[in-house]
Amino acid sequence: GDSVTQMEGPVTLSEEAFLTINCTYTATGYPSLFWYVQYPGEGLQLLLKATKADDKGSNKGFEATYRKETTSFHLEKGSVQVSDSAVYFCALIGGGYQKVTFGIGTKLQVIP
Amino acid sequence: NAGVTQTPKFQVLKTGQSMTLQCAQDMNHNSMYWYRQDPGMGLRLIYYSASEGTTDKGEVPNGYNVSRLNKREFSLRLESAAPSQTSVYFCASFSAGAGELFFGEGSRLTVL
Numbered sequence: 001g002d003s004v005t006q007m008e009g010p011v012t013l014s015e016e017a018f019l020t021i022n023c024t025y026t027a028t029g030y031p032s033l034f035w036y037v038q039y040p041g042e043g044l045q046l047l048l049k050a051t052k053a054d055d056k057g058s059n060k061g062f063e064a065t066y067r068k069e070t071t072s073f074h075l076e077k078g079s080v081q082v083s084d085s086a087v088y089f090c091a092l093i094g095g096g097y098q099k100v101t102f103g104i105g106t107k108l109q110v111i112p
Numbered sequence: 113n114a115g116v117t118q119t120p121k122f123q124v125l126k127t128g129q130s131m132t133l134q135c136a137q138d139m140n141h142n143s144m145y146w147y148r149q150d151p152g153m154g155l156r157l158i159y160y161s162a163s164e165g166t167t168d169k170g171e172v173p174n175g176y177n178v179s180r181l182n183k184r185e186f187s188l189r190l191e192s193a194a195p196s197q198t199s200v201y202f203c204a205s206f207s208a209g210a211g212e213l214f215f216g217e218g219s220r221l222t223v224l
Contacts, residue, residue: 089155102154
């Protein structure tokens, strides 16, 4: 079945550091890929998405590129802020019935 | 613009008690989902409903029942709560047009 693999963390960075959170996936066919973010005490909200190979999703300074050859969708940001502290989930939608598969989530802590 | 609304936000139960988590969406989405979130486990799918009148088991359905009352509402019932069901529960609905999930704010359940 479909699966998503990402590091659990926590990842601790200083403000203005470069961020990479790795995500790899296993799926049949051509899934759509997502990054969701969960701020403390809140539900998940979509951060960015990509629907086909080589697409780049971007939002709020975050970027991720759909790499079919390496089955990856790594999240990057050039300069993190304290306000980026949250849990980040990589996810995919595959198959014909809209089932969404999530990774375990990576906690990011940004310190001033 | 309410989106996905869950109630209650917090609940404490004793082992063996029953309760129902309510979820409603006002976006006219066909598909709705119930997830649970546990530390180190990410989001796990309990049940989903691809359309009004249909429900299917997800990854961890044991101990739960669901009802898709109409297109708007999808409830999750615990018939005899157990401490292992202590978790944060999220309801979500899927937008086929946007190709993404929309989440409620979550319901924190503690079973003593």
